[in-house]
Amino acid sequence: MSGLEARGLALGHGGRTMLAGVDLRLASGEMVGILGPNGAGKTTLLRALAGLAPPMAGSLALDGTPFARIADRDRARAIAYLAQGAEVNWEMTARAVVALGRLPHRGHPKSRDDETAVAEALRQADVPHLADRSCATLSGGERARVLLARALAVRGRFLLADEPVAALDPLLQLRTMELLGSIARAGSGVAVVLHDLSLAARFCDRIVLLAGGRALADAPPAVALGDAPVAEAFGIDVIRHLHDGETFVIPRRPRAPPIARSSDDRPSP
Numbered sequence: 001m002s003g004l005e006a007r008g009l010a011l012g013h014g015g016r017t018m019l020a021g022v023d024l025r026l027a028s029g030e031m032v033g034i035l036g037p038n039g040a041g042k043t044t045l046l047r048a049l050a051g052l053a054p055p056m057a058g059s060l061a062l063d064g065t066p067f068a069r070i071a072d073r074d075r076a077r078a079i080a081y082l083a084q085g086a087e088v089n090w091e092m093t094a095r096a097v098v099a100l101g102r103l104p105h106r107g108h109p110k111s112r113d114d115e116t117a118v119a120e121a122l123r124q125a126d127v128p129h130l131a132d133r134s135c136a137t138l139s140g141g142e143r144a145r146v147l148l149a150r151a152l153a154v155r156g157r158f159l160l161a162d163e164p165v166a167a168l169d170p171l172l173q174l175r176t177m178e179l180l181g182s183i184a185r186a187g188s189g190v191a192v193v194l195h196d197l198s199l200a201a202r203f204c205d206r207i208v209l210l211a212g213g214r215a216l217a218d219a220p221p222a223v224a225l226g227d228a229p230v231a232e233a234f235g236i237d238v239i240r241h242l243h244d245g246e247t248f249v250i251p252r253r254p255r256a257p258p259i260a261r262s263s264d265d266r267p268s269p
């Protein structure tokens, strides 16, 4: 079976289960959005898929080979991971940080040219002008784009990106989603954690919606972001706006909590 595959995953921290019974397959050429409320387990799931945190139960495999049988370096070459809101606390230039994405390739006979990969990643992430700046002096959005470039420089077959647009202005959010979509269309499997329902609905082929300790939905956006799953996962009502064939899903208001019926409300016998 090709792709990155999780079966029956149970994940948690300190012995506490946060997610259970998660099945997920990320194939080449598709972009999957991972959504859910704060604390639902999106980062926990993404880290497990990257091989950075072993599951409490279940299996993870790359093209049918269990993670346990894949060398760390081979896995790191195949699966690029962009952490959520990562800091860079060293006095390193942006170019040096992006070059860290080439570490899994060092000494590998089939490695592509590192300099070419770094230059292309800087260009894809729109940050060539920042290449010689110290990362410590970058704005939050600039740093986010440099760290995206580091993940792109891996040139993995899979890219797992945790909230890559959270710190970006509206133009860069759109450009980043377009970039991730083009990377998927070029043949990589992309999983992206998002909180923006419209970006997820417009750019993702499939949505995995996490809530209540499980995957509530794993379906195309029109289904996974339907009124019922969105209400159950986030406790909100949304407005849908169809424009040029694309659906925009806009949070409208928190759902009213269910009204407890007092004995006075009951119909008279």
Ligand SMILES: Nc1ncnc2c1ncn2[C@@H]1O[C@H](COP(=O)(O)OP(=O)(O)OP(=O)(O)O)[C@@H](O)[C@H]1O
Pocket (backbone or CB within 6 Å): 013, 014, 018, 036, 037, 038, 039, 040, 041, 042, 043, 044, 045, 084
């Ligand atoms: N190292 C840890 N030790 C203990 N609990 C943790 C740890 N990391 C995360 N958790 C808990 O696990 C749950 C899932 O966290 P996770 O970061 O995966 O959520 P998330 O869906 O990515 O949330 P957000 O949208 O806020 O980023 C949360 O309740 C969190 O408090």
